[in-house]
Amino acid sequence: MTQRYTVELRRLERDSHDNCSLCGRPFKPAEAAHSGYAADGRPLYVGSCCEANIAETAARYHWEPRAYEVPPPSALLWRYMDFAKFVSLLRDGALFFSRADLLGDRYEGAKGLLANKSKWDQYYLKWFREALRNPPPGADFGLSPEELEKRAQKFIVDLEALGKDGLRTTFVSCWHESEGESEALWRLYCPPSSAGVAIRTTFTALNLSLGDDPDTKIGRVRYIDFRKSFAGPNDAIFRKRQSLSHEREARAVIHRIEARDEPGIRVPADLKQLMQALVISPFAPVWFQDVLNETMSRFNVVAPTMTSDLTSEPFY
């Protein structure tokens, strides 16, 4: 295994995560997935079904389902913000990703309820033992039963230490997935008599505006009942309590070890691509549209602006 990774190979792993990239066969839990290159250099991410096509193996994995659900390419994503945040976005040409432990939800990154922790530990202990006993081909650790048990126990201890600390190196940009506007979110982010906007984009436009970077994970948050279930080590950042399900959040997640002491990171974004539309808050004063247009032209940013659907007149 060469561990040689090109951006193309990492994009292929991301896009074809659940299926063999050659024959399309869905992977089964714990089967071996092979990443590498064909003889002509083409990246491949395949199951044992098509392993013979790999001339250079970069890595092998125990396949696991993706930690998050990917929205459809045209899914509409919204980001509501006050005018100050919007100006900062224009000035920086970058999206602000908040450090995960500063997002304001103390369950952020939680794997479950403390009262149920021993069940979680038992489940993953069993999982680690199995994984160590059945390593992928070519990666046999040759462990004695005692060593194997020691390693499995250490995994659990390491995971706990990593769980909380990992939030400091995880950065998140939160979006609301919906076909239309949300009055509740307007009131939350741009309350009456203040001025603000909502960026409307799509899953594809958000991904491309951030450079189609395979290290940026964009997916839906799944809302779970922590009394009955757990989050896994890799998916906890995409799990929240059911009581927040109205948020309908899709989030972009980046890991940056070197930024652990920063409150957030600014990730360069192609704003023209990102801002498929800019909707003006229904509560903004009438003069705000001129200010908005002038500000955008000052920063050389072009985006179609529109008034909020909430300002339409009813009849009775």
Ligand SMILES: [Zn+2]
């Ligand atoms: Zn195949």
